[in-house]
Amino acid sequence: MIGLKNFLKQHGLWVLxxxxxxxxxxxVMSVLSANSSPxxxxxxxxxSPFRAGYTAVANWFNDLQNYYKDTTDLLAENxxxxxxxxxxxxxxxxxxxxxxxxxxxxxxxxxxxxxxxxSNFEACMVTEHAVxxxxxxxxxxxxxxxxxxxxxxxxxxxxxxxxxVSKAGTNWSTVLTLVDTDTSLGAQVFRTKELGVAQxxxxxxxxxxxxxxxxxxxxxxxxxxxxxxxxxxxxxxxGLVIGSVEESQVDDSGAxxxxxxxxxxxxxxxxxxxxxxxxxxxx
Numbered sequence: 001m002i003g004l005k006n007f008l009k010q011h012g013l014w015v016l017x018x019x020x021x022x023x024x025x026x027x028v029m030s031v032l033s034a035n036s037s038p039x040x041x042x043x044x045x046x047x048s049p050f051r052a053g054y055t056a057v058a059n060w061f062n063d064l065q066n067y068y069k070d071t072t073d074l075l076a077e078n079x080x081x082x083x084x085x086x087x088x089x090x091x092x093x094x095x096x097x098x099x100x101x102x103x104x105x106x107x108x109x110x111x112x113x114x115x116x117x118x119s120n121f122e123a124c125m126v127t128e129h130a131v132x133x134x135x136x137x138x139x140x141x142x143x144x145x146x147x148x149x150x151x152x153x154x155x156x157x158x159x160x161x162x163x164x165v166s167k168a169g170t171n172w173s174t175v176l177t178l179v180d181t182d183t184s185l186g187a188q189v190f191r192t193k194e195l196g197v198a199q200x201x202x203x204x205x206x207x208x209x210x211x212x213x214x215x216x217x218x219x220x221x222x223x224x225x226x227x228x229x230x231x232x233x234x235x236x237x238x239g240l241v242i243g244s245v246e247e248s249q250v251d252d253s254g255a256x257x258x259x260x261x262x263x264x265x266x267x268x269x270x271x272x273x274x275x276x277x278x279x280x281x282x283x
Contacts, residue, residue: 120278122146124173126270135182136205138175138270143168153229153236153276160264161229161240162273173275177267178242179210186230187212187242194219195230198242198261208267209246215257221248227261237279 128139142148154162154175163177164185176183180200187198189212196215204210212227225245231238241264248259 120276122148122275122277123272124148124275125272127172129268129270131206133202133206136177136180136200136208136267137166138163138177138273140173140175140273140275141171142275143171143173145170147277148173148275149277151235153240154273155240155276156265156270156273158265159240161242162265162267162270164236165275175273178263179205179208179267181205183210185236186232187227188230189215189219189221189245190226190228191222192220192225194221195232196227196259198227198229204260208263210243210261210263212245212259212261213256215248215259217250217255217257219248219257221245221257221259223247225259226264227259237276 122142124140124142126138127141130137130139138154140148140154148165148168150165150168152165154165156162161178163175163180164183165173166176166182167174178185178198178200181202182200184197184199187196188194189196194215196212198210198212201209201211215221223245227242227245229236229238229240229242243261243263246260246262248257250257
């Protein structure tokens with residue numbers, strides 16, 4: 001199409017001149033058509049090829065015009081279809097977001113019914129997972145504008161502990177997961193009621209594991225024992241499931257034991273969580 005435009009720009013006058021000559025010739029033939037003299041016949045013979053050429057050029061221009069119109073229409077239709085597809089994709093994204101939000105609200109309602117001591121939740125979407133040799137954290141899409149504060153506990157839809165808010169901005173917050181080395185909270189073995197401290201460990205963080213320290217040397221932990229938050233001192237709610245015992249050992253001093261815990265929540269697949277903004281202390 002660009003080549004045709006350049007051709008017409010450079011040779012358009014010659015094309016028009018040739019068409020004019022052909023037109024004049026055809027007019028002369030028309031005037032002389034009533035006579036059948038040899039001159040007229042000779043003129044007809046000479047002009048006939050030009051007449052065919054003129055017709056071919058006219059048809060070519062007509063076909064070219066139709067082709068250009070069809071191409072322009074197709075391009076316009078293509079652009080309209082692309083725009084419609086973009087609108088449809090946006091509608092689908094909005095619908096999916098609405099479904100996800102609705103599911104989140106249902107989970108929040110169920111959680112509120114199960115844990116009536118946890119009186120004030122904020123449902124949040126996880127916007128980023130950050131895991132390295134030094135930290136394990138999540139970024140959430142809500143912050144201080146909705147009264148999320150540093151130190152708030154974060155749980156999943158089943159009420160399992162995820163971590164603790166370490167930073168909070170106006171519309172975002174950072175959560176250190178329970179396997180992060182800066183996370184430390186009172187814990188209790190649900191079966192035996194033995195107390196300890198659940199905390200992250202550098203050597204275990206990449207494996208999504210944490211330690212339960214300061215247990216009695218003679219504790220009788222079993223693989224699969226559930227460990228929950230103790231709620232001592234009122235810093236965190238009690239009874240939040242931290243994880244289960246993978247193995248237990250006596251430390252090097254021989255005066256205490258520790259256990260390796262598997263978090264109950266799947267930290268790698270979290271897409272939504274709940275921040276506990278306030279809770280009742282259960283004694």
